[in-house]
Amino acid sequence: MSARTVRTRLLAASTVALAALALTACDNGKGVRDEGPSAASQSSAQPGGSTTAKPAADSGASTGGSAATPTKGSTKGSANGSSGKTGGGKATGGGTGTSGTGGTRNAACNGANTRTTATEVSRPLNHLLLTVTNTGSKNCDLTGYPIARFGEAQSVPPVAEQTHPQAVVTLAPGESGYAGVLLSAGDGSGGNGYTAKTLVVGFAKGATSTPALPAKGVYVDDKLTVTYWQQSLDDALSY
Template structure:
């Protein structure tokens, strides 16, 4: 009896060992054991790859890199906005803020027309050229004056003024600051004696033209002539007013 029980116990133990071995073998060969863990790892890796790679119709958005991305975005936006706003503002406001054109500065006290009350006129006979009289007009006022055109000269009992020498017209109106002088010459008679109606005159009146040259303005001047008078004939003529004496005596 004792022997039988011992053998039975051994059989049961052996059977248990066999069952455990079979179960272990089955677990190793099953597709859900270690192989399942590998598949899970594979699926996890694939899922990560899929999530990192944009799919069809999806726009990839770059990841933020913290301060650098913020700085870049701020600089770009600021630069673009500032540049655009600045350019637009400057372009649109420039005409509105443009300073108005200024007038040419005038001389102190303004300007006036030269005439008898603000000038002094002197008449002096010339030896060269012969038969010529030099008229010198000096600004005695306190304002700059313009000496327009030519002298309107009237000798004793003359019915009209002598004609002007057209070629003597200067480039610009003669301008006299206080104390400055302008000049003109009077050709009294023909040097070769060809002029008619020769006579001696002892007085001269000089009238001044205005800017329009349509008539005399202001007071006339009465320069003194030599006591013996001046000889003139019908060829008498005058030059335009000149800024310098040298220009005047050329005529």
């Protein structure tokens, strides 16, 4: 083999080697050849170029759902807390008594637990004394004034406001309370007079009473007036 032939072959080999080196140098600038998308990337691609992204917030959503859903214990606690119940329970408004009394109150005196009598008196003139006696076994309160209906009258007499007692009249068993009745004007100035032979006495609460009047009846006119119930007989006849 001639020297020329050897040089030609060496030159060709050198050219091939340089070409290989040039191809190796054509990379991404980092010494790695870009061979296109990886197989893993291709396998995750969906038809049409879209990709299926697995929700990254799976664990976070589950955690959020758990936080929004109360546990059995917390549900019971919140239900008790929102029920409005307090340590006091029921509001009694002052025990068993009525509002504003600050405690218990006696039953009302009326026709069911008392006896009522009507007595014509000589002094003062033209007066009738009503006496209410507690026939029960407990104290009772005699409040207000007698709602007195004489005969067939369509109305009841007014009360003399100046006779209002300073305290409620309370009757122990066997005790009595009183009210005075001005039947007619002493000077004859009253009008529309008539003789009444029956009387019905009403109370602030409860049953009425029907005390007997004198057999001849009592004369009444438009001056007819009653007092409030009083603790003493003298107070009842002072009007």
